[in-house]
Amino acid sequence: MTLAATTHLNTPAVSLPLAQRMSRMKTSAVREILKVAERPDILSFAGGLPAPELFPVEAIAQAHAEVFAHEGPAALQYSTTEGYGPLREWICAHLAERGLSATIDQVIITAGSQQGIDLVAKVMLDPGDVVVVENPSYLAALQNFDGYQARIEYVGSDDEGMRVDELEALATRCRPKLIYIVPNFHNPKGTTLSLERRHALVRFAQKHRVLILEDNPYGELRFRGEALPSLASLDDMGVVVQLGTFSKTLAPGLRLGWAVGSRELTRSLTIVKQSTDLHTGTLAQRATARLLAKFDYDAHLTRLRAVYGQRCQAMLDSLEAHMPEGTRWTRPDGGMFLWAELPRGMRGEDILPRAIEQKVAFVPGSPFFAAHPKAQCIRLNYSNRPPELIDEGMRRLASVLAAQ
Numbered sequence: 103m104t105l106a107a108t109t110h111l112n113t114p115a116v117s118l119p120l121a122q123r124m125s126r127m128k129t130s131a132v133r134e135i136l137k138v139a140e141r142p143d144i145l146s147f148a149g150g151l152p153a154p155e156l157f158p159v160e161a162i163a164q165a166h167a168e169v170f171a172h173e174g175p176a177a178l179q180y181s182t183t184e185g186y187g188p189l190r191e192w193i194c195a196h197l198a199e200r201g202l203s204a205t206i207d208q209v210i211i212t213a214g215s216q217q218g219i220d221l222v223a224k225v226m227l228d229p230g231d232v233v234v235v236e237n238p239s240y241l242a243a244l245q246n247f248d249g250y251q252a253r254i255e256y257v258g259s260d261d262e263g264m265r266v267d268e269l270e271a272l273a274t275r276c277r278p279k280l281i282y283i284v285p286n287f288h289n290p291k292g293t294t295l296s297l298e299r300r301h302a303l304v305r306f307a308q309k310h311r312v313l314i315l316e317d318n319p320y321g322e323l324r325f326r327g328e329a330l331p332s333l334a335s336l337d338d339m340g341v342v343v344q345l346g347t348f349s350k351t352l353a354p355g356l357r358l359g360w361a362v363g364s365r366e367l368t369r370s371l372t373i374v375k376q377s378t379d380l381h382t383g384t385l386a387q388r389a390t391a392r393l394l395a396k397f398d399y400d401a402h403l404t405r406l407r408a409v410y411g412q413r414c415q416a417m418l419d420s421l422e423a424h425m426p427e428g429t430r431w432t433r434p435d436g437g438m439f440l441w442a443e444l445p446r447g448m449r450g451e452d453i454l455p456r457a458i459e460q461k462v463a464f465v466p467g468s469p470f471f472a473a474h475p476k477a478q479c480i481r482l483n484y485s486n487r488p489p490e491l492i493d494e495g496m497r498r499l500a501s502v503l504a505a506q
């Protein structure tokens with residue numbers, strides 16, 4: 103594969119040979135169509151965007167102002183790779199409230215959980231190593247594992263999340279090195295891993311000495327039912343590394359997340375992070391630590407949960423009212439997405455251009471599959487629009503489906 107490189111806009115292009123991995127990292131046709139979905143006249147349920155009106159803008163601005171007033175030079179200086187101590191301490195206290203006991207040397211601050219995925223992959227995966235994912239799975243994780251030339255194997259999933267019972271059979275044919283899972287309010291499906299499967303998954307990982315990468319960006323966004331213990335909290339052998347993020351609770355533009363795991367693994371993550379970006383932005387870390395010291399984070403989460411719960415319900419009601427017979431969808435207890443299966447014979451990719459003509463957008467499901475894509479599936483995001491626009495959008499989508 104080659105890249106057209108120019109030293110000046112008017113000079114002829116030179117072909118540069120790229121790394122082999124680039125041949126596995128394609129831009130999809132869907133991504134091109136979704137660029138159109140960003141047009142302001144389109145009601146888009148495609149992106150994974152939180153509600154911007156719920157970003158605590160003033161509190162974040164105030165925290166930054168305080169940082170500049172009291173610790174400006176330190177906040178603009180290079181810093182340690184592990185991250186800012188008081189922020190890591192807050193994370194430990196926060197995790198303890200959720201039943202996970204960890205010390206500060208088990209926590210590293212990352213540039214969002216996306217970087218956590220990358221660092222874990224970099225530490226764990228040699229070309230050809232096996233990563234097990236749910237099918238379908240979070241697209242940007244699949245792309246990341248592809249970038250490390252890993253072999254992606256999959257197990258199925260249903261309304262209770264990953265089919266953990268399929269892991270033993272898989273382990274008889276290959277030796278997994280990493281299991282990647284989004285246990286709470288899955289992206290793209292919106293489903294949650296049941297308690298029984300959580301125990302079974304940790305038992306499997308301990309027995310086979312496989313690392314579980316527990317990606318938990320949506321765990322705080324439960325608007326229905328009881329919270330379930332995290333995989334990390336069920337593990338006493340250091341086989342789980344858990345990722346968290348402030349992207350879905352404060353704001354994704356902060357680019358602040360964390361990884362928590364065994365001391366040994368955290369040390370390895372720190373080494374690879376050092377060569378990746380030295381450290382996460384000092385200013386954002388210090389401002390967020392200040393913010394969390396006095397901001398009522400729990401009250402903020404309660405508000406987010408209430409709004410997202412309402413929006414999810416609006417989408418469920420709207421789907422119920424308008425979708426043609428044969429359409430099915432998941433019923434999330436939290437998070438930002440639901441997953442719908444269109445009536446037989448309809449394909450998300452084929453419907454999308456027609457939906458865009460009617461000024462509504464979604465993401466076709468196929469790219470989320472590691473194998474055997476189900477083209478009739480689509481992902482719908484409900485966090486980014488108020489209920490009345492969700493209803494209008496689902497009406498438009500239903501009319502496109504009815505016209506098929």
Ligand SMILES: Cc1ncc(COP(=O)(O)O)c(C=O)c1O
Pocket residue numbers: 150213214215216217240284289317319346347348349354358359
């Ligand atoms: C499952 C999953 N993991 C990770 C991320 C990345 O989030 P962050 O902004 O924390 O990097 C996302 C974002 O949508 C996600 O859905």
